[in-house]
Amino acid sequence: MLQRFLLSLLFSTITFGIIYSFNYLYLDEKLSKLWHKYNLFDKDLRVLVNGSITSSISIVSSMIIFYYLHNYFSLLKHPFIDIISIIIATIIIIIIYKYSHKLYKIHYQKNEKKLITKDN
Numbered sequence: 001m002l003q004r005f006l007l008s009l010l011f012s013t014i015t016f017g018i019i020y021s022f023n024y025l026y027l028d029e030k031l032s033k034l035w036h037k038y039n040l041f042d043k044d045l046r047v048l049v050n051g052s053i054t055s056s057i058s059i060v061s062s063m064i065i066f067y068y069l070h071n072y073f074s075l076l077k078h079p080f081i082d083i084i085s086i087i088i089a090t091i092i093i094i095i096i097y098k099y100s101h102k103l104y105k106i107h108y109q110k111n112e113k114k115l116i117t118k119d120n
Contacts, residue, residue, distance in 0.1 A: 023057050
């Protein structure tokens, strides 16, 4: 029973939480530009529409994967598991985002120093 719970938790974390966070991080800006370009929604409504679209994509993606894997594994489906999974996935995405942003800043600063020394 514990193995099924942990497998379900891990599955939910990987699918819904990470897919949702990834969609929100990368689709939000593109969708906002699209809505602004065609002047369809004001700023407040863009946030609502973007959240709805990204969560819908995430739900559909995770359900497709869940039903595919359900043929091979015995997974639990419970709202409590989904809540824990979303929190864990958000923490994972925050850590990855902060770490990659930190690496980008370090890389950018090194390249900036190289450019300054080459100019002198």
